[in-house]
Amino acid sequence: MKKVFLIFLIIVGISVLLSASFSWLPFKKQEEKAKATKDIDLIELDIGAISTEIISEDRDTVEADLVGKGKLDVHTDGDTITVRFERKWFDFFSLFKRNKLTVYIPEDYDRDMKIDIGSGNINYDARKLDQLAVDIGSGNINIKNLTVKDFKLDVSSGNVNIESLKANSSRIDISSGNVKLNNYSGKLKADLSSGKFNAHIDQLIGAIDVDVSSGKVELDLPDKADFTLKGKIGSGKISTDFPLTTTKQENKYIQGVHGTGKHEVNLKVSSGKIDVY
Template identity: 45%
Template sequence: IGAYLLITNLYRIPGLPFGNSGDSVKVTDKIDEIEINISSISTTVIPENRDDVEVELKGKGKAHVSKSGDTIEVRYERGFFNLGWFPFFNQSKLTVYIPEDYDQDLSLIVGSGHLELDGTSMKLNELSADVHSGNMRLQNLSAETFTHNVASGNSRIDKLTTKSGEIEVHSGNVTVDEYTGKLEAEVNSGRLKATIADLTDSIDASVSSGLLDIDLPDNADFTLKGESNSGYISNSFSLDDSTKGKKKMEGKHGAGTHEVNIEVNSGKASIR
């Protein structure tokens, strides 16, 4: 027990190379990543005109901001005796303030909690978002690359623009509205519903015992290539040069500029 307490509190000891911790940490040009890792608490991330990362906690537990190398980390601790076995009784709320002009990497990790971020005016290099038995809501974000992992959780994303995005769903539910950019998706025993605001690149998706719903613009120019094995693919678009069989669906809509590749195994995919 003593060794555990020592290891988990090293970042609080000044002078050690594990970084400095406190309620706020200044963001310098040497910071490449901000990581927000929370569990069993409702969290709101607010970008605003400031030059540091600061936390504000209302309720029980402890919130920490620490710097380790080129990364600023935000953590929340409920405490050993703070209803650890019944997280749904925790009414604490955490607010994390970050600079609105921050343009490097942002990592969001949620376990058995809830996180919201409205990133209006933010333009990130890399945005990664992981949900494990929790909930996440993201709005108005722009990033060069986007990765999203959901396992037994739920997420909703409104207005996301990226050059390249990857979404993996495992026994969870993901809803994406007004998405723009390249998309690679993998759905396993879960559900992904994606509405594409502007088809500017390819879509590659695979489904295994899950549900996939992709809503494309009426004027989208794409070439559809679908394969199903013990699964089902439906398409609402009229296709030129089309080929349709029991396990295969191909065709072109409009100029056929961008590839839409769908593979289904023991699941269902809908293109509309």
């Protein structure tokens, strides 16, 4: 039994040495692609832990280029194209990781997309989509210039930066992480368990609902926004810099109107803080 264990340790040691010794060598490039026909309604990216860039360009295929180690797969199943990256177990022993994945999307693709991230990093200069759903474990994602009907973001523990997002509606769930949303317009619903959510609203054209269990929310509204603020407070705090009319304030409740009061801004704080300015 001791000999078997010793052999195992030797094999692991050799794997570590080989991985470290040859990390300076250029990695073989892998390429996979699938035809994006009119029947494709969903592009799904399952990328785990790798630095990824998503590029929209004039093409009729979804193509993934991998520089580094791991298994890359692009395939079509019915109306879905899936791009999947998997790291082999011995790749985790590498001391120098230079893996990079580039995914090319047809610029005229305007249907649904789903992105699952483990602990990787994504940069996406987006376009127009019907729906974008993003699920983040403990990674980082930067999205900009996105126009979408339905946007969904689920953050377990990570960092999200979104620059310029126009949506009919957005749903953002944050377990523990940091989300910055700049230049946003559309209906918004956000739940924050623990972390920070900073939202700059470029145009208030729909209702906003924010529920905070424990964390901090900064809600930056346009100076001339027309809204009715309704806030429920547990052991947290809601504050606003806006002059409100028709106000009603009690120990655990605040209500007021700014401008015409057209859009509802519903806030709920169990233990945390929401600043509206």
